[in-house]
Amino acid sequence: MAKVLMKGNEVIAEAAVHANCKYFFGYPITPQSELVAYMAKRLPEVGGLFLQAESEIAAINMVYGASSAGVRVMTSSSSPGVSLKQEGISYLVGSELPAVIVNVMRGGPGLGSIQPAQSDYFQATKGGGHGDYHIPVLAPASLQEIVDLMHDAFDIADRYRTPVILMADGMLGQMMEPVEFKEKQHVELPEKDWATTGTRGDGGPKIVNSLRLDPKELEEHNRHLQKKYEKIKEKEVRYEMYLAEDADYIVVAYGTVARIVKNAIHKARKEGIKVGLIRPISLWPYPQKPFDETREKVKAYLTVEMSAGQMVEDVRLAVNGKSPVHFYGRTGGMVPSHEEIYAKIMEMVGGES
Template identity: 80%
Template sequence: MGKVLMKGNEVIAEAAVHAGCKYFFGYPITPQSELVAYMARRLPEVGGLFLQAESEVAAINMVYGAAGTGVRVMTSSSSPGFSLKQEGISYMVGSELPAVIVNVVRGGPGLGNIQPAQSDYFQVTKGGGHGDYNIPVLAPASLQEIVDLTRDAFDIADRYRTPVILMGDGMLGQMMEPVEFGERSEIQEYNKEWATTGTRGDGGPKIITSLELDADGLEKRNWNLQQKFAVIKKNEVRYETYLIEDAELIMVAFGTVARITMNAINKARNAGVKVGLIRPITLWPFPEKPFLETRERVKTYISVEMSAGQMIEDVRLAVNGHAEVDFYGRTGGIVPTQEEIYEKIMAVARGVSV
């Protein structure tokens, strides 16, 4: 298969099929409804199962059940629907079940609107539901990167027995770009002796649950989870840098905002400003390394977001007081323009407060 022109939501779905996903449970909500519709048509073609649940709550619990059998399973939603899934996601983390959960973010809070946003950052990176936990979060910036990161998401989920979130914004879900899936590679096999596939003479029944009434037992389970999160933080950090080698000013942005910011950086470079970009690809674990390598010489970092300022907290933690941290953001579904970001860069470079 060569390059094909597809919409972002459909790219996520097709990439999931290529990654071996044959089970999908979801509910349509703008701006990710095309993903659900695509799966409804595509999964029967590969011997899979699509089921439109009666609600987002039902969908995530169906994912819990399917994941417990060891199959590759996915669900998707957009911000209000994703919020409804949080209890089930917490259950899945506590039960150590692998699955991929897609959030195509829209403006909020509440029903908000159907325009693109990044204001679910806190929800996806700080746990979202109850209990002490984190979930790996992958944030693609292009449709071709969606192809690669969707495959990675399923592998990470199986490798660590954890849910994995693939997070984009409504613009990424709705835009069209040429993508190439390549030949379907053989799906890597993972040890799933824990899966509830029937006893079949292999040692008796298996129980998957997040319930642990004994306090000592629950504490032990929590510390085991924390050890797993530490391994994920060590092994699964992903990021991209652009022109940071001589930069005195570094922008920090993810997803489609990073693409817009890169254009503003090129314009500022032409105007003589030494500015670069750190683009987190994993929002959790957050990439601290490029900040550790640059914070002694960089004057200012600027977090650019489609939110009122959420990722800026992780930027500040990574910079740890070694440099100034500034912010530029738009909310309510408004996308920052190249010109706005350029003006912010130039104002900071001139020492003007904006």
């Protein structure tokens, strides 16, 4: 299939359709409103259902109902809208219901701005709702990667019976790039024999519920969830290492920021400074292996984010005190330039040499 030039939000929507998502419930909020508009037109063309809910809270609970019936379903929003969905997300986790939740992040806190940010990292990776849970979080850095990861997001959701978050900053939602929608190879996934599709002579009624009033039963359910998370940690880690093999210094960044970092790395290497990149693609589970492979030999790490410093905590945990970890961040919708990042690299090199 030939490449087509598309806007990021529309790529997210079309990629979901290609991943056989037929149901979407959402509510418009900048900078992801085009995603909702695209789904309104596209889903009826493929025999699906689009419904604009009266609120973000309503949308996530509609997702709960559709997923209970065993269909592939998605919702999307931007930062404050995702905050409103957190109770429903926890219910999805507790009921072990698969769904994909897209967050096209904007500046905060509060209503903040409509500019791009990465300040929802804690919310996504540490469990934004109540209870002991994790959600797989995938963070693309290009529109083509959105296409590829969307298939993975739905497959992971179905494989482990869990919601999955696809997290993009507002710049990815608003930029345009050529993309190719390739046919994905068939992946074996477990049957949805738990879905509430009627009895049909297959063992009686199905019940989907997150309420367990017996504390022993609830504890056993939590232990089951924790075992599932261990499997996800083992099987679903994704990352990119770029010019890291011979690097004396490593920059850690994800999403759009990682693309900007590559320009700073090229500039540093022209000056004879060996700098590489670790780009987490799965923000949860967080990739430990690239840090294990580099932390004994690099002089220092630099974490760059569009936040006041959130992922840097996971970098420090991964490095485990073996090397210094520096941080550079812009907030409120400000995007770091490669010149700023290069200057911070040079500052780090001067301090660690």
